[in-house]
Amino acid sequence: MYQKELTENIRPSRKKPIFPVNEKLRQYLIRHGREIRLPATYSDLRHFTYSTPILDKNGKYSLWEKVSYDMREWNYLRESLVCIYAILKTEGDLSFVDHLDVAGIDFCVFGNSQPFRIRIVNKFNENHDHYYIKQADASRIYGLELEHILSPNRITYFTNHNTLVEEHIPGIPGDIFAEHFLQKPSTNAVRFAKEFVKFNERCFIRLLGDMRSYNFVVNITPDIDEDSQYRIRAIDFDQQSYEGRKNLYRPQFFKENAAFVELVLKHLNTESIAQYQAEERTLMTFRLISSRYRIKELLDNMNRDNISTPVKIDQLRIELADHFQNIAYLRQKNMGEILRLQLKQSLRKSLYVLPRNRTRFDD
Structure with missing residues (x-):
């Protein structure tokens, strides 16, 4: 699970187009x-x-x-x-x-x-x-909304026609953290490795791409045991549900994140990684259930929107169908439908714990 990424060198598209905000998304924002x-x-x-x-x-x-x-x-x-x-x-x-x-x-x-x-x-x-x-870019706005709803972080932003205003997200840039903080004796390597696994899981589940080290920041919070807790926060949402390669949605596969992957391999075993991934899926499920009407409205808008190209949509549904061994991905027509199925596929076990809410999300 965390082996191949040290040798694979992937790159997102060099220039992503700006996708206009359509009237349905505008009404959602209002x-x-x-x-x-x-x-x-x-x-x-x-x-x-x-x-x-x-x-x-x-x-x-x-x-x-x-x-x-x-x-x-x-x-x-x-x-x-x-x-x-x-x-x-x-x-x-x-x-x-x-x-x-x-x-x-x-x-x-x-x-x-x-x-x-x-x-x-x-x-x-x-x-x-x-x-x-x-x-204002529609795919970035979808990314901001999904971050606000499904991550542990709240996002403040506003739009005005073709203008997007975003708050500054404070933290240590990931590349700076890797260079100056990662090897410090005061850094709790196990806790940071755990956070990277959870961040990697969040990005893949909600299809947020291009999380190279300079596109996220690290927050350090002192804890009661005279140690620190870590939170990785995305700061770039342009690549929300745009790319065709599934590994572009998994931070572990970028060479810029190799130092973090090595830390995971050094300090976590397979069982620990699986545990932390399950923890993050459970937390995402709770957030999804508590905002199920809003997330449904957002995904309904994505289903009718154009935020990628036919070639990339076709590539992503094929790769995800192969990854999960689920041919249902092949029937999805756009990025909104792919993301809806991705959430169901990844969070299904946790969703089944609350069956009365499951059908509301499935509609």
Whole structure:
């Protein structure tokens, strides 16, 4: 189960297209309080006059550029971006905005959604926070919703037509954690290995792809036994139910995650891995049952939406049918139907524990 991944080198699609938000998904976002009117849009931020490359602490290009605007644009954007921050953090309570300001705006042309990173500063104590404004992409929105519903993490985001606003997800980037923290004596290797197994299971069950180390972060929480617990959180949701290869939905198969896989092989046996996978499936089932009407509505929208290509859909259903030895995958027509069957296939044993709820999800 955790053997082949050390030698396989897989790569997601180099550039994923932006899929528009259709009217059904828009109505879903309105019903659940995600679609709101914002004072500035993604297109407003594109009106910058010039940009300057941002270098990391080692003097290398960081893929981000600091953008600048003429004074007229800047004055409008400063006020609007502080208001958007208030919408994210205090449900639009503007009584706090007088001591907030925009410290800078960065742009990343590398990402699929070409995001802007907004840096907000508290003028009283100079504390900084960030949030992101991106192009609204249907597959990314499905990914955010599935993360909010099925993972242990809550996600704050809003849409406004073709604009997507996301909170900053704090944590240590996975590649930085692997380089600087993984081998520290203070790191509990067994607990982190357990968390990686559970994270790997979550991604595969809900078909979240491209979880290379720099697309997730690690949160470290001190525990009562003077040790630490770990939580891996996805921060990139562009590859929700898009790719055709099933292994692109399994973090264990990326060479960027090889150090984490080696840790699992070193500290966990087959029985422990199976136990932690079962634990995660059970927790996902509880979350699914408690939000069964919302997840059904979301999957119904995905069934009518286009968030991948026919070639990738065909490849994924064939590979999953072979993986699970279940020909029902071959009858699925789109990514929404494949994901619905994937949830049933993976969580079936736990779903059967609560039979009265099972039929509601099956409808």
